[in-house]
Amino acid sequence: MALPRTDTVVSYPTGATDGTGTVLHIEPVGERFAVLLDATPCHPVDAGWPDQGSDRATLTWNGGSADIVDCIVAATDGSLLYLGGDIPVRKGTEGWTFVVAHLVTDAPPVGQVVTVEIDAxxxxxxxxxxxxxxxxxxxxxxxxxxxxxxxxxxxxxxxxxxxxxxxxxxxxxxxxxxxxxxxxxxxxxxxxxxxxxxxxxxxxxxxxxxxxxxxxxxxxxxxxxxxxxxxxxxxxxxxxxxxxxxxxxxxxxxxxxxxxxxxxxxxxxxxxxxxxxxxxxxxxxx
CATH class of the missing domain: 3.30.980.10 (Threonyl-trna Synthetase; Chain A, domain 2)
Known part of the structure; x- marks a missing residue:
């Protein structure tokens, strides 16, 4: 599964508490999966300045749903995905893509359009x-x-x-x-x-x-x-x-x-x- 090459579009700054996105990549993380979408309303915690924690939210798709147990900023150089405190570069570093990783215990397939609903x-x-x-x-x-x-x-x-x-x-x-x-x-x-x-x-x-x-x-x-x-x-x-x-x-x-x-x-x-x-x-x- 190819990793994203553009930063995630985020709508939480506008106050959005729901939205849709397309699954671009799924990364196994222990017993969980990091789901990367092209767009999300979910506010992630940023390891660089983690003052505000992540939203509580649910991911829903045709045939399934899962609670988002954590939502964090992640980054990729095109070959590997780094989560939270493991990111080795500053946000915005040239050649790196910064994304929102939605951590779930059950993941939809890549290419699926999903709905993200925030605990408003x-x-x-x-x-x-x-x-x-x-x-x-x-x-x-x-x-x-x-x-x-x-x-x-x-x-x-x-x-x-x-x-x-x-x-x-x-x-x-x-x-x-x-x-x-x-x-x-x-x-x-x-x-x-x-x-x-x-x-x-x-x-x-x-x-x-x-x-x-x-x-x-x-x-x-x-x-x-x-x-x-x-x-x-x-x-x-x-x-x-x-x-x-x-x-x-x-x-x-x-x-x-x-x-x-x-x-x-x-x-x-x-x-x-x-x-x-x-x-x-x-x-x-x-």
Missing amino acids: KYRRSLSLGHTGCHLASLALNRAMTGRWSKEVRTDALGTPDFDAEANDTSRILERGSLDTYRLGKSLRKKGFSTEGIAEALPGIETEVNTTLADWVAENAPVRIDRDGDRLTDRRYWVCTLADGEARIACGGTHATGLGELGSLRATLTLEDADGTPVLTMRTAQD
């Missing part, structure tokens, strides 16, 4: 969580502004980008998110002051939540701008706030307006990890 309720919960995560990162950057003594890159609203400089892990939850930030020596060398941050944390949290409440109340629309409809085409989360237009590169799924987030709150905690302060921000929506 679960997708929406992650989309809300992802939009809230972007908003909270911007609010946290704003609350940390006074702790910088040197110029660093700025975020989408022109504020020193604490999130980009310090973020260690990020995970999108159902109607929420969880991010950790290392406040170590390298961050301090860039000009960030950690002095008295433990004592200041309640005030920082209050400032973040005040900003979030103001932004959510604006109910600004959210859209995804795309350079194209292929998996490797750049996509951007765009939200026009009263403070300016925020435009953030992002491959996830999102709400269509901030009002959908309801009551969005962030909780900040500080812990020690082998001598390095680690700040954790958890967001949750009512």
Whole structure:
């Protein structure tokens, strides 16, 4: 079975929760099969930045169906298929094709037209969580502004980008998110002051939540701008706030307006990890 030579067409950035595609290739993976389609609405997890997990979905074809037990970004050089963390090159590398691999326990035949149906309720919960995560990162950057003594890159609203400089892990939850930030020596060398941050944390949290409440109340629309409809085409989360237009590169799924987030709150905690302060921000929506 020949491996695809063009990147998968993806419709999840438009909010699609169902679609059809033609089976191009099937690859045995242990007791499962990686099904490659020419097009899919299924959001895959990306090993390079696995903040948002894969959709829950079902694959249906004439005479059969199977739950998609996982959906991941894969890549091929034309001879072998590499899944997830085994991909040896960066996304978009010339000569490589990047595809969405749907992992199932029962596969349709190559050439079969299949229907992909997404668990829309679960997708929406992650989309809300992802939009809230972007908003909270911007609010946290704003609350940390006074702790910088040197110029660093700025975020989408022109504020020193604490999130980009310090973020260690990020995970999108159902109607929420969880991010950790290392406040170590390298961050301090860039000009960030950690002095008295433990004592200041309640005030920082209050400032973040005040900003979030103001932004959510604006109910600004959210859209995804795309350079194209292929998996490797750049996509951007765009939200026009009263403070300016925020435009953030992002491959996830999102709400269509901030009002959908309801009551969005962030909780900040500080812990020690082998001598390095680690700040954790958890967001949750009512």
